[in-house]
Amino acid sequence: MQVLWLTAHPGPRSLNGSLYREGVRFLEERGHAVRTSDLYAMDWNPVVTAQDFSRAAPGENDDRLVVGSAAEEAVRRGTLAPDITAEHDKLAWADTLIVQFPLWWYGMPAILKGWFDRVFVRGFAFGIHDSQGRQLRYGEGALAGKxxxxxxxxxxxxxxxxxxGINGSLNDLLFPLQHGTLWYAGIDVVPPLLIHGADRMDGAAYATHTDSLRRRLESLPHTRPLPFRRQNGGDYDENLILRAELAPATATGLAVHYRTEAPDFPPGAT
Incomplete structure (x- = not known):
C-alpha cells in the first residue's frame, strides 16, 4: 500500500500520538510506503480564505468570493496555495488514507475539518462529470479507487x-465524514476502528488497542468496505431520493443509504 496517514491531536505524547507512531512503524516494517500529515505538528491553517486560490486573473471582478468556482479555477490554473497543493500531491500518490483523530463534541477537531475544507476542493476531490453530464460522486469521481x-x-x-448507546452508533456519528466526504469523493471506506475508554486507559487496555490497530492495518487491503449505495447505481431517482422498492416506505434516516444485500457490515458496526 501507499498510505497517507492524516492525524489531528495537539499532544505528541498523547494516546493518539502513540498510536499514530505505532501504526506508521507497523506499516513501514511490512514494506508499505507511508507519508504523513500531522496537522498540529505542521501548524496547519484550517481557515479557507481568498488567498487559497490567488483567484482573480487580470481584469476579473474579485469583489465576491464563490469558493467552489474559485477553487475549481485555481486547480485548473495551478494557482492553489502551496500548502494545499502539497496535500493534493500526497493524496494523488496514496492509494489508502488513514484519518485519525479524537472524537470532540461528536465530530472532528476543527483543524481536521479545516483540512478537508481546504484540500477536498471542487476540481480536485469532486465536480467531475461523465459524458452524459451526470456528476460523479457517492462512489464515483476523482478519488475513486482509493x-x-x-x-x-x-x-x-x-x-x-x-x-x-446514549452517544449514538459510531457509524452514524461518522456519517458526515465517511459518507458525505470520503464516499462523496469516490473513496471506499472500510469500517472504522474505535479506541474507546481513551481517558482512563491502563497498560493492558493500551496493549489491546495497539493489537487491534495492527490487525486492522494488516487486513486493510482486503477488508470489505461499508456498503454505501452509489448515487448513479440505480438506487436513487432523478431527485436523488431512494427508490421505494429498496426500503419500506416507513424506513428513514441514515440506515437506508447502506445496501442491505451486504449484511456483514450493518450501519451500526463499530
Missing part, C-alpha cells in the same frame, strides 16, 4: 457508541 479507514478515539465506553 480506500480509507477512520481511527477514532473516544472517552466513552464501547457499548455507549453502539446502536442503543
Amino acid at each position: 480506500r480509507a479507514m477512520v481511527v477514532v478515539s473516544a472517552g466513552a465506553r464501547e457499548a455507549s457508541l453502539g446502536e442503543r
